Amino acid sequence: MQTPSRLAWFIGPVLALALWLPTPALAQQPTDKPPKDPELAELEQALAADKKAQAEATGDKETGKEEGVVATITRTFQSLNPDISFIADVALAYFSDDDPLMVGGHDPTKTGFTLQQLELAVSASVDPYFRFDANIVFSQFGVEIEEVYATTLALPWNLQVRAGQFLTRFGRINNSHPHAWAFADQTLVIGKFFGGEGNRGLGLELSWLVPALPWYVELIGSATDAAGASTARSFFGGDDLGIDGLGDFQYTAALKQFFPLSDNWSLFWGLSYASGPNATGRDNRSEIYGTDLYLKYRPITHGSYTTVALQAEYLLRRRQVPDDVLMDHGVYAYLSWRFAQRWAVAARYELVTGVDDDYLDPAWTGDRQRAGGNVTFWPTEFSRLRLQYAYDVPSWRDGYHMVFLALEFAVGAHGAHKF
Numbered sequence: 001m002q003t004p005s006r007l008a009w010f011i012g013p014v015l016a017l018a019l020w021l022p023t024p025a026l027a028q029q030p031t032d033k034p035p036k037d038p039e040l041a042e043l044e045q046a047l048a049a050d051k052k053a054q055a056e057a058t059g060d061k062e063t064g065k066e067e068g069v070v071a072t073i074t075r076t077f078q079s080l081n082p083d084i085s086f087i088a089d090v091a092l093a094y095f096s097d098d099d100p101l102m103v104g105g106h107d108p109t110k111t112g113f114t115l116q117q118l119e120l121a122v123s124a125s126v127d128p129y130f131r132f133d134a135n136i137v138f139s140q141f142g143v144e145i146e147e148v149y150a151t152t153l154a155l156p157w158n159l160q161v162r163a164g165q166f167l168t169r170f171g172r173i174n175n176s177h178p179h180a181w182a183f184a185d186q187t188l189v190i191g192k193f194f195g196g197e198g199n200r201g202l203g204l205e206l207s208w209l210v211p212a213l214p215w216y217v218e219l220i221g222s223a224t225d226a227a228g229a230s231t232a233r234s235f236f237g238g239d240d241l242g243i244d245g246l247g248d249f250q251y252t253a254a255l256k257q258f259f260p261l262s263d264n265w266s267l268f269w270g271l272s273y274a275s276g277p278n279a280t281g282r283d284n285r286s287e288i289y290g291t292d293l294y295l296k297y298r299p300i301t302h303g304s305y306t307t308v309a310l311q312a313e314y315l316l317r318r319r320q321v322p323d324d325v326l327m328d329h330g331v332y333a334y335l336s337w338r339f340a341q342r343w344a345v346a347a348r349y350e351l352v353t354g355v356d357d358d359y360l361d362p363a364w365t366g367d368r369q370r371a372g373g374n375v376t377f378w379p380t381e382f383s384r385l386r387l388q389y390a391y392d393v394p395s396w397r398d399g400y401h402m403v404f405l406a407l408e409f410a411v412g413a414h415g416a417h418k419f
Contacts, residue, residue: 081124082122082123082124082132083121083122083123083124083412083413084120084121084122084412084413085120085121085410085411085412085413086118086119086120086121086410086411086412087117087118087119087121087177087179087408087409087410088115088117088118088119088408088409088410089106089115089116089117089118089119089178089179089184089406089407089408090113090114090115090116090406090407090408091108091113091114091116091184091404091405091406091407092112092113092114092404092405092406093108093110093111093112093113093114093402093403093404093405094111094401094402094403094404095110095111095400095401095402096400096401096402097398097400100392100400100402101368101392101394102185102191103186103188103190103191103192103196104178104185104186104191104196105186105195105196105197105230106178106185106186106196107184107185107186107196108184108185108404115139115140116178116184116406117137117138117139117178118137118138118139119135119136119137119138119146119177119178119179120134120135120136120137120138121133121134121135121412122134122135122136125153126150128153128154129152129153129154130150130151130152130153131150131151131153132149132150133147133148133149133150133151134147134148134149135147135148135177136148144197145165146167146177146197146200147164147165147166147167147200148164148165149162149163149164149165149166150162150163150164157208158208158209158210158211159206159207159208160206160207160208160209161204161205161206161207162204162205162207162222163203163204163205164202165200165201165202165203166200166201166203166205166224167198167199167200168199168200168201168205168222168224168250168252168274169205169207169220169222169252169254169256169272170194170199170252170254170272170274170288170290171190171254171270171272171290171292171313171315172268172270172292172293172294172311172313173187173190173292173311173313174190174194174198174199175198179408179410182311182334182336182346182348182374183334183346183348183372183374183388184374184386184388184404184406185388185390185404186198187313187332187350188330188332188350188352188368188370189313189315189330189331189332189350189352192233192330192352192361192364193233193234193288193315193317193330194231194232194233194234195228195229195230195231195232195233195237196230197228197230197231198231199231199232199250199252199274200224200228200231201224201225201226201227201228201231201232201250202224202225203222203223203224203225203249203250204222204223204224205220205221205222206220206221206222207219207220207221208220215257215258215259215260216256216257216258216259217255217256217257218255218256218257219253219254219255219256220252220253220254220255220256221251221252221253221254222251222252223249223250223251223252224249224250224252225249225250226248226249226250226276226277227239227240232250232276233360234276234278234286234288234317234319234360235250235276235277235278235279235286236276236277236278236279237278237279237360238279239279241277241279241282244282247277248276248277249276250274250275250276251274251275251276252272252273252274253272253273253274254270254271254272254273255270255271255272256268256270257269257270263300263301264297264298264299264300264301265295265296265297266295266296266298267293267294267295267296268292268293268294268295268296269291269292269293269294270290270291270292270293271290271291272288272289272290272291272292273287273288273289273290274287274288274290275287275288278319278320278321280319280320280321280322280359281320281321281322283320284319284320284321284322285319285320286317286318286319286320287317287318287319288315288316288317288318289315289316289317289318290313290314290315290316291313291314292311292312292313292314293310293311293312293313294309294310294311295309295310295311296308296309296310297309305338305339305340305341306337306338306339307336307337307338307344308335308336308337308338309335309336310333310334310335311333311334311336312331312332312333312334313331313332313333314329314330314331315329315330315331316328316329317329321357321359324357326355326357326358327355328352328353328354328355328358329352329353330350330351330352330353331350331351331352332348332349332350332351333348333349334346334347334348334349335347341378342377342378342379343375343376343377343378344375344376345373345374345375345376346373346374346376347371347372347373348370348371348372348373348390349369349370349371350369350370350371351367351368351369352367352368353366353367353368354366354367354368354395354396363396364394364396365395365396366394366395366396367395368392368393368394368395369392369393370390370391370392370393371390371391372388372389372390372391372402373388373389373390374386374387374388374389374404375387382409382410382411383407383408383409383410384406384407384408384409385405385406385407386404386405386406386407386408387403387404387405387406388403388404388405388406389401389402389403389404390402
């Protein structure tokens with residue numbers, strides 16, 4: 001009988017072919033990894049090529065090795081989507097005088113409602129070498145670019161450079177935005193010496209984090225434009241005389257020091273100096289000296305929401321004018337106590353002196369004092385209610401009362417504030 005041998009001859013190749021081909025059931029089962037999108041594959045190839053080129057340029061062979069695709073793609077799309085947030089500050093104000101002497105560009109100036117600002121904050125890493133930051137302020141009267149600058153990320157020797165328009169790092173409060181303040185209005189001395197928007201300008205800043213010290217030390221120097229009625233008031237201010245040489249810029253230097261006193265106590269102490277030309281003559285200059293202190297108690301050795309902070313700042317101004325030198329000074333100090341997760345209280349005192357024949361403030365001939373306090377409630381970390389009272393006493397006119405009910409709310413990604 002030859003039938004079995006013929007059957008075996010037929011079945012053998014069929015079984016071999018069946019084992020070689022995927023079964024229909026397995027082929028129809030869904031896989032964990034769907035086919036790659038052609039655009040995604042192209043992006044991966046471009047990233048790998050950039051990585052290889054960077055490795056060849058730096059001589060780092062390990063850098064050129066292929067990384068995890070998920071991590072690479074995640075970083076890429078993060079860089080294409082910057083952190084964006086909107087922060088709104090509105091206030092209902094009452095003044096016992098119809099002409100309050102407010103000095104801040106975002107301060108309420110009349111009884112009634114005030115949109116203090118709507119701030120758009122944008123931040124992103126440009127590449128491994130630069131970070132981009134911008135703060136754009138919207139008000140009822142227009143749009144203002146408050147800050148826009150690039151910061152280096154990879155300089156050697158603990159160096160860092162900022163370039164663009166920025167608030168100078170003079171003192172403690174000048175380079176912070178209104179939503180980071182402990183009070184709803186600007187301090188008197190900053191408004192009088194620098195302007196309603198604080199001291200800022202287009203320029204360059206170099207900072208150095210001093211290594212090998214038992215405490216934190218940072219040295220900062222910047223060169224910025226000396227013009228701007230609300231940003232460089234003691235210098236060229238609103239009368240921009242132009243740039244004829246290096247002496248026509250504003251130069252700022254600062255020393256920042258941080259001392260961890262214990263697990264629960266910390267101290268921040270700084271020294272600042274600013275110098276630049278003023279509008280009374282080409283060779284006349286203004287100088288501002290400052291020192292600031294921030295003492296903070298926050299128990300971390302046991303669970304507690306308590307935070308107590310004392311902040312104080314003193315500024316001395318010296319201005320050359322034709323045939324004279326004008327000198328005045330100012331100080332503010334406040335004590336804040338966050339006694340619960342959502343509640344805090346604060347009290348503030350301010351004193352700013354005046355001088356005769358002041359071309360910027362002719363009526364401000366004597367001392368001006370202001371004292372007040374506030375209560376703050378945070379429904380969540382994205383909103384804040386603040387009730388504030390103050391009594392302002394200019395020596396050249398009657399004093400007056402002011403009451404603010406301020407509301408702040410934020411949406412989007414916004415980083416933690418600096419210590």
